[in-house]
Each structure stands twice: as structure tokens, then as C-alpha cells.
Amino acid sequence: MQEHRQFYINGAWVDPAVANDFDVINPSNEETCAVISLGGQADTDAAVAAAKDAFASWSQTSKEERLVLLEKLLEIYNARAEEMAQAMSMEMGAPQDLARAQQVGAGSWHLDGFIKAFRDFEFDSEYTKTEMTLKEPIGVVACITPWNWPMNQIVLKAVPAIATGCTVVLKPSEIAPLSGLLFAEFMHEAGFPAGVFNMLNGDGVGVGSQLSVHPDVDMVSFTGSSRAGILISKAAADSLKRVSLELGGKGANIIFADAGERAMKYGADRCFRNSGQSCNAPTRMLVERSVYDRAVEVVTEAAQNTHVGPASEEGKHIGPVVSKAQFDKIQGLIEVGMGEAKLVAGGLGRPDGLNRGYYVKPTVFADATNDMRIAQEEIFGPVLAMIPFDTEEEAIAIANDTPYGLTNYVQTPDDEKRRRVARRLRSGMVETNAQGFAQGSPFGGYKQSGNGREGGIFGLEEFLEIKAVSGWNGKS
Incomplete structure (x- = not known):
């Protein structure tokens, strides 16, 4: 049985402030396959603080610097694909063929798509001869992801947020957390600066709610049930943070x-x-x-x-x-x-x-x-x-x-x-x-299926603010 009680915060693996063990069940045999710890308020605060501190410098790095790290991440992801396939197969029950080809493949496909879209992405554009429109990172992003397509959703959120200059706190599903832990290892190995990417385990009532109301979180990107999406939207309303939702369907x-x-x-x-x-x-x-x-x-x-x-x-x-x-x-x-x-x-x-x-x-x-x-x-x-x-x-x-x-x-x-x-x-x-x-097609829905779009250029733009600046090329 695996033991993964630590969180990845500020570039290091750290113990939870208070131990709170949680069994991860292998759905194929109903046996405990791993033990994690669920985070509490102190852990959430530490992860958000790390992301907030890192934002000042990371948001000012060049597109070229970020591209190098993203390309390294894809290289590591592909090299360790079998580890990821086995993690997802055990935690959420994807058969071997599906885990390798589609569960792992969804992550690498979207990561490759974001790299291609990001190479040609323009942050600044001339609106008039003297006015510029700037696209700037929104800030600290809480990514709350589900268990059914773990890498698909983690990559669709964390990668474009970080590419555009945001910093991230990831909370994967507590019932399928092993893939998220492995992804944190990939981020560390790729060499992203401390605090740019943080990951802690927790449930929706705990860490999920704490991130949704946290005053230093600028945006919540959530995939899950429509019921949970409504709760997150209400929790985030008091601080007027942006909420991007990918929810249910009945196609x-x-x-x-x-x-x-x-x-x-x-x-x-x-x-x-x-x-x-x-x-x-x-x-x-x-x-x-x-x-x-x-x-x-x-x-x-x-x-x-x-x-x-x-x-x-x-x-x-x-x-x-x-x-x-x-x-x-x-x-x-x-x-x-x-x-x-x-x-x-x-x-x-x-x-x-x-x-x-x-x-x-x-x-x-x-x-x-x-x-x-x-x-x-x-x-x-x-x-x-x-x-x-x-x-x-x-x-x-x-x-x-x-x-x-x-x-x-x-x-x-x-x-x-x-x-x-x-x-x-x-x-x-x-x-x-x-x-x-x-690749890069906009993924998202109408009505109670959500309000955001993920993938490619559309996914990059989700994490940006738009700023108008007059007098850019001339005196007033």
C-alpha cells in the first residue's frame, strides 16, 4: 500500500499541519491502495501564500522562459507515462488500454496543444496608434479537479494558467489523488520556480470551500457536478473572484x-x-x-x-x-x-x-x-x-x-x-x-453545464485580464 501524506507547497514536499488520514480505495477490488492526508485551513493558507508570493516574479517572466519549462514538462510527462497510467488505473478504475491511450493521452495531447497555441499567442495588441490592449495574468488560481479524467482536467487548468503567468494551487479529487501527486513530481522535475505550482489534497467541504472563499485567490477553475459548481459560485461571490465552471451533461x-x-x-x-x-x-x-x-x-x-x-x-x-x-x-x-x-x-x-x-x-x-x-x-x-x-x-x-x-x-x-x-x-x-x-478546440457548455472554455487559445484566455493603456506611442 502506498503512503502519500505530504503536500507540494512552495517547491517542497511538506507534512500537513494536522494529520488527517484518508484511505484511497481501488474500485476494482474495494481494497485500500493508498493513504493520503486531507488538508486543513493552515495548509490551504500556506499553499495560497506561496502562490501569491511567487506571482510577482512569475508573472513578469518572458514567454520564452515559460515555453522552455512547458516543453520540459511534456518531455517528462511522456517519459513517465506508464507510471501515470498505472496511477489512474488503480485510483479510478480505468482499464490498462484506456488508461494508457486515452487517460494519459488526454493529458499529453492537451499539453502539446497548449505549447503550440502559446508559441503564437500575443499578449499585447495595438488598438489605435496610441493605445495598447494588454492581456495580463489574473493572479492566483485555484484548480479543483475531478476523478473521472484526472490528467485531462489537471492539464486543461494548471498548464494554461501557468503559461499565461498565473500561479496555481491544485486540489485534485481526494478519491483519485495519485495522478495529481505524480503530476506535482513532474512539475518539480521540470524546474518550475517555487510557489508557481502547489498541490494539496482535501475534500470539497474542507480545502475546496477554503479555496473558494480565500481572499488571496483571484480565480477558481472547477470541473465537477453542477451541484458543486453552484456551491462554489455562491462561496466565491463574496469576494467577486472569477469562477470558471465545467459541469455536468446529458448529451x-x-x-x-x-x-x-x-x-x-x-x-x-x-x-x-x-x-x-x-x-x-x-x-x-x-x-x-x-x-x-x-x-x-x-x-x-x-x-x-x-x-x-x-x-x-x-x-x-x-x-x-x-x-x-x-x-x-x-x-x-x-x-x-x-x-x-x-x-x-x-x-x-x-x-x-x-x-x-x-x-x-x-x-x-x-x-x-x-x-x-x-x-x-x-x-x-x-x-x-x-x-x-x-x-x-x-x-x-x-x-x-x-x-x-x-x-x-x-x-x-x-x-x-x-x-x-x-x-x-x-x-x-x-x-x-x-x-x-x-487539438485546441474549445471545450465547454451552455446552461448548467458551465460557463468557461478550455483548450488551446480559448483555454489560455480564460486566465487573463484585459487592460487598456492610452498614450502608449505618443505624448498626451
């Missing part, structure tokens, strides 16, 4: 009759990926009625053929969900769904042969309607609700009838229809015909 996947069976199977596989623990998962499948019955057959078969197993195993299976709390929540909503719609695959309990671990059966409900709880609530597990539609207008109305607006999906070879529907969907992203997004 609609609109499959028109001309899309074909491949789109149906892809929709199921995409929903179940990462055991359904993705805010941008297409968890509502809207199918044109003329092909709906066949879609139910295809999706049912896809669910039944989705293997579930331990994260330590190689292969294209899905692993457990992250914790007992998540398992219990998902089971409760599956039970609700069984009273609302037609269960055609999966259901309650663990898959056959798995007696320990937080494993959930890939579950499909047919003949759902959009007013059902399983169609409105973010389940965050491998659970799909299928809804028939008759017209394009109806499909758009159903898709938009949700408090969320992160990612929607459209499947049709008809270019004009695909673009027309995409324009009318109320979401920050619309993926069409299984075409993924480019």
Missing part, C-alpha cells in the same frame, strides 16, 4: 434514419466508454422512428457484448465505476428507470462473475420519454436511455429540453441537415458523424 445523440447501424453501435460504445463516467457522454439516444426498432436491437446487442472487468487487465473492456457512493447512486437510478421505461440490457447488480468491485452492467432502457428521471438526470454510469422521434423539429426540441448543454451529437450523411441541426442545438459542442474535435 443527446440524434440518429437519423439515413445514418446506418454503425452510428447506432458507435453511440452505445461512446456512452459506455470510461464506464459512462464522462460529462460529455451521449446518454440519450434519439432515433428516428422508422429505424428505431432496429436501433434497439443493435444497441441491446452492443451492451450485451460490452465486457466488464478489472482495471488491471489488458483489453477493450470497461472497468468499475470509481466508488461505492457512485455505484449506489447508479444502482438507484437504474431501479428508477426500471419503473419508467423498458429495460432491454443490463439492470441491477454486478455482472456475472464479479463479486467485489464497483462494477455496473452496461444498461439500456428503450421507449423512454424525455420527462423521465433517467432522461433528465446525469447518471454518470454506463446507462443509456433510448427515445424515438418522428421529425427533425421534434428531435431538436427533445435534445434541448434539459438543464444541461455540454455536448450533443448528430448522425446523418446529409450535410445540410447536419449543419442545420447543429446550429439549433443549445450546447457548447456538437459532435457529428463520430468526428472528434481538433
Whole structure:
């Protein structure tokens, strides 16, 4: 069992002010795999003070100096990728193939994307012949990140904040903290100055709340549930600090009759990926009625053929969900769904042969309607609700009838229809015909899915203030 009780503050590994041990549970076997310490107010204050002290000098370093360090960080990240894959696999249940290719790969891909965007990024621009517009770092940034895509979210927050001249205090999820600890090692090895990057473990009620209200934190960047995002926004309001939120989703996947069976199977596989623990998962499948019955057959078969197993195993299976709390929540909503719609695959309990671990059966409900709880609530597990539609207008109305607006999906070879529907969907992203997004594409949502954008130039600009200066090139 690993022991990681220290925090990374002001360029050094330090003990917590008060010991507060917390067990990290391996979701594949329900056994304790590590012990960390949860921080308290004194630890939060120390981390914020270190970041505040470092900001004066770090904010004045050149773009070239920061680029060198970011490139070194990417080199270290890639060299130690297997360590990172094993950390995430153990802490949150990503199977080996997924951990290496997608969990680790998300971090390196975004880091590389930020480096490319930053090389050409201009902080100063001429507004008139005598007036300049300056983009300057906002200050101390608290990055509060989730457990479902640990490196994806840590890199999307910490890297652009530091690149633009901000200093950072990172609080990773306490139930999946091992990857964050390893990332702190990478930052130290890369040679970032003391205080530029700080990391402490803690829970949302403790360190998370302390960072949200701290007078010396200038910005909070948070990814997690909409419920927690609301609490953070309220906590931050008294100091009027900036809050950037990446929250939940209930993505609609609109499959028109001309899309074909491949789109149906892809929709199921995409929903179940990462055991359904993705805010941008297409968890509502809207199918044109003329092909709906066949879609139910295809999706049912896809669910039944989705293997579930331990994260330590190689292969294209899905692993457990992250914790007992998540398992219990998902089971409760599956039970609700069984009273609302037609269960055609999966259901309650663990898959056959798995007696320990937080494993959930890939579950499909047919003949759902959009007013059902399983169609409105973010389940965050491998659970799909299928809804028939008759017209394009109806499909758009159903898709938009949700408090969320992160990612929607459209499947049709008809270019004009695909673009027309995409324009009318109320979401920050619309993926069409299984075409993924480019490096640096803006990630973020509408409505209760949040209010920020991450990735590339858009992610850099999140952490900047804009200053207008007159008389730059002339006398008054």
C-alpha cells in the first residue's frame, strides 16, 4: 500500500499541519491502495501564500522562459507515462488500454496543444496608434479537479494558467489523488520556480470551500457536478473572484434514419466508454422512428457484448465505476428507470462473475420519454436511455429540453441537415458523424453545464485580464 501524506507547497514536499488520514480505495477490488492526508485551513493558507508570493516574479517572466519549462514538462510527462497510467488505473478504475491511450493521452495531447497555441499567442495588441490592449495574468488560481479524467482536467487548468503567468494551487479529487501527486513530481522535475505550482489534497467541504472563499485567490477553475459548481459560485461571490465552471451533461445523440447501424453501435460504445463516467457522454439516444426498432436491437446487442472487468487487465473492456457512493447512486437510478421505461440490457447488480468491485452492467432502457428521471438526470454510469422521434423539429426540441448543454451529437450523411441541426442545438459542442474535435478546440457548455472554455487559445484566455493603456506611442 502506498503512503502519500505530504503536500507540494512552495517547491517542497511538506507534512500537513494536522494529520488527517484518508484511505484511497481501488474500485476494482474495494481494497485500500493508498493513504493520503486531507488538508486543513493552515495548509490551504500556506499553499495560497506561496502562490501569491511567487506571482510577482512569475508573472513578469518572458514567454520564452515559460515555453522552455512547458516543453520540459511534456518531455517528462511522456517519459513517465506508464507510471501515470498505472496511477489512474488503480485510483479510478480505468482499464490498462484506456488508461494508457486515452487517460494519459488526454493529458499529453492537451499539453502539446497548449505549447503550440502559446508559441503564437500575443499578449499585447495595438488598438489605435496610441493605445495598447494588454492581456495580463489574473493572479492566483485555484484548480479543483475531478476523478473521472484526472490528467485531462489537471492539464486543461494548471498548464494554461501557468503559461499565461498565473500561479496555481491544485486540489485534485481526494478519491483519485495519485495522478495529481505524480503530476506535482513532474512539475518539480521540470524546474518550475517555487510557489508557481502547489498541490494539496482535501475534500470539497474542507480545502475546496477554503479555496473558494480565500481572499488571496483571484480565480477558481472547477470541473465537477453542477451541484458543486453552484456551491462554489455562491462561496466565491463574496469576494467577486472569477469562477470558471465545467459541469455536468446529458448529451443527446440524434440518429437519423439515413445514418446506418454503425452510428447506432458507435453511440452505445461512446456512452459506455470510461464506464459512462464522462460529462460529455451521449446518454440519450434519439432515433428516428422508422429505424428505431432496429436501433434497439443493435444497441441491446452492443451492451450485451460490452465486457466488464478489472482495471488491471489488458483489453477493450470497461472497468468499475470509481466508488461505492457512485455505484449506489447508479444502482438507484437504474431501479428508477426500471419503473419508467423498458429495460432491454443490463439492470441491477454486478455482472456475472464479479463479486467485489464497483462494477455496473452496461444498461439500456428503450421507449423512454424525455420527462423521465433517467432522461433528465446525469447518471454518470454506463446507462443509456433510448427515445424515438418522428421529425427533425421534434428531435431538436427533445435534445434541448434539459438543464444541461455540454455536448450533443448528430448522425446523418446529409450535410445540410447536419449543419442545420447543429446550429439549433443549445450546447457548447456538437459532435457529428463520430468526428472528434481538433487539438485546441474549445471545450465547454451552455446552461448548467458551465460557463468557461478550455483548450488551446480559448483555454489560455480564460486566465487573463484585459487592460487598456492610452498614450502608449505618443505624448498626451
